[in-house]
Amino acid sequence: MSAPAASVTLSGPQLSQRELVRATAERRIGRRRVRSRLATAACAVTVCLSLAPLVSLIAYIIDRGARTLSLGFLVHTPKPIFVPGNGIGNAIVGTLIIVGLAMAMAVPVGLAASLFVMEGPRRLSGTIRFAADVLSGTPSIAIGVFAYAVIVLTIGYSGLAGSFALAVLMLPIMVRADEEAMAAVPAELWEAGLALGTRRGRIVRSVVLRSALPGIVTGNLLAMARAIGETAPLIFTIFGSQFYALRPTAPMSAMPLVIYTDATEPFKSAQATAWGTALVLLVLVVVVSVAARAVAAVMTRKAR
Amino acid sequence: MTTLSAPPAVSSLAVPGVGEALARQRTKRRGRLYALIRWAGAALFVAVFLALLVTLLQQAAPALGHMGLSILWRGWNPQKNELGAGVFIVGTLLTTALALLLAVPVGVGAAAMFAELAPRWIAGPLTAMVEFLAAIPSVVVGLWGLIVLTPLFARDVEPFLKTVPGLDAAFHGEPLGSSILLAGVVLAIMILPTVVALSRVAMTGVALADREAGMALAATRWQVVRKVVIPGAGRGIRAAVTLAMGRAMGEAIAVAFVIGNGSGLPHSLLSPGASLGSAIVSSFSEALPGSLLKSGVVALVLVLLAISVAVNVGGQILMRTRRPAVPPRGPADGSGTPPALPPDPGLVLVEMQP
Amino acid sequence: MPELPVPDQRRRWRLAKAVAVVAGAAVVLAACSSAAPSAAKKKVKHDSGGISSTTTTLAPGATTTTTSGSSHSSSGGSGSSGSGNKSSNSGGSGSSSGPCSSSAPGGVLGGSCDTSSPAMQLTGAGSNSIAPFFSSVFYSYNQSNHNVSVNYNPAGSGTGVADIKANSVDFGDSEVPIATPASGNGGAILQLPVDLGGVAISYNVSGAPNNLQITGAQLAEIYSSTTNLYWDTFFSNGSLPHELIKPVYRSDTSGPGYDLDQYLIDTSLSWASAVSNNPSTSWPSYGKGANSSGQQLNTGVATYISETEGAIGYVEYAYAQEAGFTDAALQNASDSYVSPSSSSIAAAGAEASNLSASNFNIVNGTGSAYPLANFSWTLVYQTQPNTNQGIVLGKLFDWVTTTGQGQAQKLGYSPLPSNAVSLAHSTLLELQTSSGQKIFSS
Secondary structure, eight states, rough: OOOOSSSSSOOOOHHHHHHHHHHHHHOOOHHHHHHHHHHHHHHHHHHHHHHHHHHHHHHHHHHHHHGGOOOOHHHOOOOOTTTTTOOOOHHHHHHHHHHHHHHHHHHHHHHHHHHHHSSHHHHHHHHHHHHHHHHHHOHHHHHHHIIIIIHHHHSSSSHHHHHHHHHHHHHHHHHHHHHHHHHHHHHHHHHHHHTTTOOHHIIIIIIIIHHHHHHHHHHHHHHHHHHHHHOOOHHHTTTTOOOOOOOOOOOOHHHHHHHHHHTTOOHHHHHHHHHHHHHHHHHHHHHHHHHHHHHHHHHTSSSO | OOOOOOOGGGOOOSSSHHHHHHHHHHHHHHHHHHHHHHHHHHHHHHHHHHHHHHHHHHHHHHHHHGGGGGGTSSEEEGTEEOOOOOHHHHHHHHHHHHHHHHHHHHHHHHHHIIIIIIIIIHHHHHHHHHHHHHGSSSHHHHHHHHIIHHIIIIIIIIHHHHSSSTTTTSOOSSSSSSHHHHHHHHHHHHHHHHHHEEEEEEHSSSOOHHHHHHHHTTTTTTHHHHIIHHHHHHHHHHHHHHHHHHHHHHHHHHHHHHBBOSSSSSTTTTTBBHHHHHHHHHHHHSOOSSHHHHHHHHHHHHHHHHHHHHHHHHHHHHHHSSSSOOOOOOOOOSSSSOOOOOOOOOHOOOOOOH | OOOOOOOOHHHHHHHHHHHHHHHHHHHHHHHHHHTTTOOOOOOOOOTTTTOOEEEEOOOSOOOOOOEEEESOOOOGGGGGOOOOTTOOOSSSSSSSSSTTOOOOTTTSSSSSOOOOOOEEEEEEEOOOSSSSHHHHHHHHHHHHTTEEEEEEEEEEEHHHHHHHHTTSEEEEESOOOOOOOOOETTEEEEEEEEEEEEEEEEETTTTTTTOOEEEEOOOHHHHHSSSSOOOOHHHHTTTTTTTTTTTESSSSSOOHHHHHHHHHHOOOHHHHTTTOOOSSSOGGGGGOTTOOOSSSSHHHHHHHHHTTTTTTEEEEEEHHHHOOOOOOEEOOSSSSSSEEEEEEHHHHHHHSOBBBBBOOOOOEEEEEEEESSSEEEEEESHHHHHHHHHHHHHHHHHHTTTTGGGGGGGGGGOOHHHHHHHHHHHHHHTTTTTTTBSOOOO
């Protein structure tokens, strides 16, 4: 902050002027620094506020569910109350199949639709964006009813109907999140691609998607996390099952359904099963999220 | 179906051959494939949306015919065949507003922390942790809210709020625990991950150059965040808030466990209420097929969609009148011209203010 | 900054994509192959003219049989893989030529006959309060009949009724029977009682005596009052604390709510006129008075009661028993105060005269009957296009309503009284094939 060695000597009034400016600047910078530290502290508080319910929830789930966890719990099929050997193996497999199929349906369509929103005629894009916002507000029970009317009444209760319902649920979130991620790509990258004479499709594939990938992955993971825990769409579509069921065109079981059915039974063992299932669900989401982020990081070859 | 707008006339270009190259691009099949993918995706999306609307309309038609427009202000009394949504609309708007009021500042602040202010080694895991909150099934959140939060609110939080001077209008009545207030808090917890995750993505998208420019002007870290990053991420933050609001309005099961299902209009934030989502989930499973009640419940879904449309439109109008839109950074207008750089308001606003 | 891919990197990327596509295709193929041991759901489409082909797969531990059902051939021997039936007392595994056979396809419907049945997997949907009981009895039945397995979906009575009417499940279950004459896409529907349960009025008041005596009129006032009520002043009982009475009701549609609504109609004039004598599964707004709140499902009400001082509410008796609640002794039609128990609920069921699907109300009984009780009703089609399925349904539910009732008590229900058992038996005797022939002779 000290002035470089000047060959000019300053006289009285100029010196005091300079002192005045320096003192003012120091005061103001000090004030801004304090304000910055306070604001940073406030943001830290908000972080704590957002983490507090999470910690409380997870602690509660662990507290009520950890006791039922065992290898047998993860591979056995459900048994009635008072019969040993209860498990959720079929529900775990069912969830994986249903969510996997739903992602296979929703991710490509979401990506394609968001590309349209980004590049298409303004009016139509605006309409689709609007439709996505409205669709994201639909209660999931309505989507379950819709899937019931479209799929269950044609091919019957099935895992596929559940996947369809979850895909419809995830679609608007994916469309919006993908579009936002791609819109955040700086214009310079577009210009560079255009300058090289590449086709727009090629630019999107090699440049825009590549750099927007972390954002796209985040948005899609958020949608998947939401869908994995949804119960209401599954109640009307997959029917549930007490056995291992691998065919998507037949009734299957899924973890949210087990949670919903068991948590509302009067028996302690059933409730413990429900909370154990919730814990397994959470672990599954953690594993998939971490894996997907790692893959995305590898694909973009940069650490975000 | 065009991938590029009409290329400029050949003669106007200084470099020969570019015009022909651009024209050739349009006829290449690969370029068409990209356009086909885009339109197919959009068409599928629209088809699903319309099919959903049609299905809901079909099932709700009897009740809508029975009630007409009065569904928006009448009460809900299935025994007397009165299937109005008035009370539920009020409940939905109150709980959503409360949830947004709580979640948006907290969420944007946390996102700013994760994107800008916190050291990298802590930001990554913590961001992921907040996003896991989105994966918890709403049944579990509802039960936790019922078992853990309801007694907490009934015994500590609500009596405390009643003692705060000046807020008596909002917080009067017997603290029962299950109330509009608790429903708003639970909704805020559920929409937090959406706000945090998508805001963070938007903030990290702000160009490094802008942030560095701010710092070069001796802005403090917070000033950079407030004047450069948040406005620069404004579009993404708005999208995050819109999605979060959608989730809050449509959330059913968790709200049903904590809102207390009151009958009349709630007279304070502490009184039990009902929202459209909670009413739908409460009445749906036992309603007999083909009955007026079942049709009425589906009509509630349509009312919710209508409110969602109204709120979204209102929000867009509000946003449009507040300040001129920052032009999008990608070539979103569909033309082939290189996009103009946005005017970068952030730099101008970094001032040496005390 | 992102870079354009260089050639060898692009090659690696393409290889990775190809591997992923092949792996994904392999997974999808494996999942769709019918070689995997999976439970297949049979759906009888209503437009297929009554002929259905069944692929049945069995509970783990048994073998697979494929049955092509034709409408009325007495092919009872198709259950050839019925292995290890503990209660089988004839050589015939599933064959109708056992000691209890007669000219009817399914023989005699009775507890003394062997319980071996043709191989079948059944699907059912309906009330979720009967789910623990159903899963328990179906499991036990499968232990002695390895070739019969049942998949039950506790999605709610409304869904159960919708499904059976649309003929997309083999049986439904509802807390309240549907209006007679009952019919759906597959013709006439039979309704039989399979279960008897009660509704407890539980309260959480420190210092309160067990089995506090409450009349219906008092309950009606508690729920509908618009002013503050206190435990000691309202009941004129000095041993009760001076605390607000906080009633809690079900915010979702429910069978217990229906029962209580009916009871209050019978015992309180003001309640009856407020709801126009019409009980409903939705709790009426007349009953949402001051200091009251609604909770979702039995779980919500039970949790609220257990953590709120001064709360009173209604839950299924199974819940109250498991949670160890303090229950009220309600006044019944004989003016005696009866507290809920397995025997008092059974008495309510036994009291019912001329019990049938159109006369099912056993609320507010006399004598030692607990006033809040109800049967759970199973719905099946009278005409069974697949005779084997008709045989299995009949034998299964006959077992459930007789031997299976032994499991009721430990799960919080009461065993069916004899009038309900004979009603179930006579209802099952009405099952017939698609040509109109009765499936069971007696």
